[in-house]
Amino acid sequence: MSNLYKKDFPIFNKEAGGKPLIYLDNAATTQKPEAVLKVMEDYYRQYNANPYRGLYEISSKATEKYEEARKVTADFIHAKASDEIVFTRNATESLNLIAYSYGRSILNEGDEVLIPISEHHSNLLPWQQLIKEKKGVLNYLYLDEKGHLKEEEIEEKITERTRIVALAYVSNVLGNIYPVKKIIEKAHRVGAAVVLDCAQSIPHFPLDVQELDIDFAVFSGHKMLGPMGIGVLYGKKDLLDKMPPFLTGGEMIDFVSEQEATFAPLPQKFEAGTPNVAGAIGLMEAVSYIKQVGYRQINSIEEELTAYALTRLKELPYVTIYGEDHLTKDRTGVISFNVEGVHPHDTASLLDADGVCIRAGHHCAQPLMRYMGEAATCRISFYFYNTKEDIDVFITSLKKVRGWLGLGN
Amino acid sequence: MGIEQIYSEILKEHANSMHNKHHLTHATQTHKGINPSCGDEIELEVFVEDCIVKDASFTGSGCAISQASASMMIDLIKGKTVEEAKLLTRTFTGMIKNEIRDEEELEILEDAVALKDISHMPARVKCAVLGWHTLEDTI
Numbered sequence: 001m002s003n004l005y006k007k008d009f010p011i012f013n014k015e016a017g018g019k020p021l022i023y024l025d026n027a028a029t030t031q032k033p034e035a036v037l038k039v040m041e042d043y044y045r046q047y048n049a050n051p052y053r054g055l056y057e058i059s060s061k062a063t064e065k066y067e068e069a070r071k072v073t074a075d076f077i078h079a080k081a082s083d084e085i086v087f088t089r090n091a092t093e094s095l096n097l098i099a100y101s102y103g104r105s106i107l108n109e110g111d112e113v114l115i116p117i118s119e120h121h122s123n124l125l126p127w128q129q130l131i132k133e134k135k136g137v138l139n140y141l142y143l144d145e146k147g148h149l150k151e152e153e154i155e156e157k158i159t160e161r162t163r164i165v166a167l168a169y170v171s172n173v174l175g176n177i178y179p180v181k182k183i184i185e186k187a188h189r190v191g192a193a194v195v196l197d198c199a200q201s202i203p204h205f206p207l208d209v210q211e212l213d214i215d216f217a218v219f220s221g222h223k224m225l226g227p228m229g230i231g232v233l234y235g236k237k238d239l240l241d242k243m244p245p246f247l248t249g250g251e252m253i254d255f256v257s258e259q260e261a262t263f264a265p266l267p268q269k270f271e272a273g274t275p276n277v278a279g280a281i282g283l284m285e286a287v288s289y290i291k292q293v294g295y296r297q298i299n300s301i302e303e304e305l306t307a308y309a310l311t312r313l314k315e316l317p318y319v320t321i322y323g324e325d326h327l328t329k330d331r332t333g334v335i336s337f338n339v340e341g342v343h344p345h346d347t348a349s350l351l352d353a354d355g356v357c358i359r360a361g362h363h364c365a366q367p368l369m370r371y372m373g374e375a376a377t378c379r380i381s382f383y384f385y386n387t388k389e390d391i392d393v394f395i396t397s398l399k400k401v402r403g404w405l406g407l408g409n
Numbered sequence: 410m411g412i413e414q415i416y417s418e419i420l421k422e423h424a425n426s427m428h429n430k431h432h433l434t435h436a437t438q439t440h441k442g443i444n445p446s447c448g449d450e451i452e453l454e455v456f457v458e459d460c461i462v463k464d465a466s467f468t469g470s471g472c473a474i475s476q477a478s479a480s481m482m483i484d485l486i487k488g489k490t491v492e493e494a495k496l497l498t499r500t501f502t503g504m505i506k507n508e509i510r511d512e513e514e515l516e517i518l519e520d521a522v523a524l525k526d527i528s529h530m531p532a533r534v535k536c537a538v539l540g541w542h543t544l545e546d547t548i
Contacts, residue, residue, distance in 0.1 A: 343472030345447055345536060346416070353412045362448045369448065375470060376447045404416050405473060 003301075005293065005385045008033040012385070019355030022390045027172050027200060027334050027381035028359055029222045032282075036225055039285045040278045050274055052251060062277050069280035070267070076287045077217065078208040079234055083266040086233040086240070087280055091199040092122040094218035094233035095166070097246040097270060098195055099126035102216070102235075103164060105244060106193075109135045112161045114192075116141040116149060116178065117371050118171045121364040123197050127166060137161070142371070147174035147323035148330075154183055162192040169201035173363045173379065174323035175334030177201070184212055193239070199223055203383065204302060204332050206295050209234055221279060226286035230279030233270070240266050247272040293384060301384045306333040308388055309380065312395045313337060318402060322377060333382035336363075339398070341407045344378045350404055354397040412530070418523040419477040429483040430476075433466050442543030444475065444535050451479055453543045455486075462486045462494050462548070472536050474527065479540030481521040491548050498541050504528065505537050 006012050009031045012021055023031060049059035051066050067082070074082045088094045103113070103126075113127045117140045131138040139162075141153045158165060165187045170177050180196060187194045193215040198207050203224040209217055216239070221230035235243075245252060245263055249272035254262040263269045290298070307327040313319050318340040324331050339347050344360035351358055359379040362369045369375060380394065402408065436454035443450050451469035455462055465483045482501070486494040501518055503509035507528040515522050527537040 343449075343470075345472040345533070346474070349412050349530070349533060350416065361446060366448055375449060404413060 022356040024380040026383040036285045040282045069284035072284045086267045086270040088231040090231035091218045091220040101243040101246045107134045111163045112137045113164045114139045118368045147176045166195035168197040175332045177330040221283040226283040298384045302333040305382045336377040344376045429480045440547040475536040475539045
């Protein structure tokens with residue numbers, strides 16, 4: 001299976017310690033195409049300036065490009081308007097902004113926030129800490145043995161007391177796609193707002209915030225070919241308008257006196273300090289690259305890779321796969337597994353010796369690990385530049401792991 | 410030394426790690442150590458009398474590196490004074506952090522010197538020092 005795209009990614013053109021780089025940790029971060037690197041370098045080399053303030057040409061150009069990135073991002077997720085897009089550092093910061101601005105202003109004692117047990121710590125800790133402050137209740141939606149959200153959990157746990165439901169579109173540990181549409185409908189019937197973490201979904205399938213009627217959505221640039229340090233918060237305009245600022249400082253004000261201040265309108269109200277202009281420009285180029293490849297093509301490559309990897313893993317009797325062990329329409333190319341008798345960290349270290357990069361650990365989802373009865377797992381995750389050959393190298397290396405630790409095959 | 414060689418060294422020790430993996434009936438101090446990057450937990454038990462570590466053991470789960478390292482540590486500290494155990498702890502963590510490179514200074518670590526190359530593997534440093542950090546908090 002030759003791959004049309006790998007050549008666009010400079011990191012794959014050089015070899016890691018004499019071995020080709022087999023990168024299977026795309027759920028952690030994706031590699032960057034040449035085009036993204038180039039636009040960021042162009043910004044720093046040709047028109048680096050602080051946006052909004054400088055009364056000179058390169059500052060105007062920096063402002064223009066930064067705002068163009070906002071428009072491109074808004075169109076990409078089908079937002080009604082550019083000012084519904086707030087640039088942050090990453091999905092984590094976006095989630096904290098929602099919790100501490102929106103959550104803090106609407107939650108009262110006894111109110112409930114509901115999240116799945118599988119949430120990444122970034123969509124768990126802001127709510128857990130806020131709930132303590134507000135003397136509220138943090139409730140969990142539990143999963144079945146394949147990692148799917150149970151229907152009855154959704155029916156029973158979204159109640160009149162629920163004010164916010166926050167969840168990932170796709171689990172970063174098991175790759176399951178959650179029934180987001182159903183959850184949003186149910187939540188809206190009881191008057192709760194829904195926060196959707198799209199960090200693991202937007203690299204792989206489209207997001208249409210209007211069709212979903214989602215209240216808030218967040219994602220990170222670096223998991224979708226963009227640079228680190230740029231994240232996105234989408235919010236419905238009427239909600240964002242009513243929310244107090246999260247961070248305060250430069251760029252986000254209207255008027256400041258000794259004891260009082262008024263704040264800038266959206267989206268500047270939420271963007272205190274000098275923004276990450278190069279990051280936004282890089283993200284804009286990443287969006288353009290993804291559009292050129294097309295979600296249909298991304299999906300078809302990833303489905304083939306996922307099905308192939310699952311088949312090869314199932315041939316190894318000492319490998320346990322968590323969640324669905326075959327290709328289904330509601331899973332992405334994230335596979336968690338363990339090698340019998342071998343700690344995931346040892347597996348990852350030994351694969352690294354063959355140039356194979358995988359993730360091992362609790363994947364920032366300790367409550368899920370405890371629920372699954374595991375301390376940690378290994379995880380591989382694909383993107384469209386991966387190939388079947390990558391999986392072959394991974395499997396060959398994986399077969400040696402037990403041998404190195406003195407265990408039989 | 411490459412990772413595969415480190416593992417074969419550790420493997421020799423790993424087979425030995427089981428003799429230190431149990432509870433003590435007469436522990437004077439017990440302490441839990443957690444590796445936040447993977448969630449691994451070990452519990453260290455020591456029996457100290459007259460400022461001498463007369464016995465020690467550990468329980469819990471972890472990767473080959475953390476388990477072998479904890480076991481080697483117990484072999485080393487048994488029969489030593491608390492002060493000597495503290496010096497061993499400083500020397501081992503110094504070696505793993507690549508702050509102590511002098512071979513003579515490292516000699517007191519005996520077999521545990523096999524873990525020296527972990528200092529070039531930042532991702533595994535926390536595994537190698539889990540037992541030792543727990544010891545530091547225990548004595």
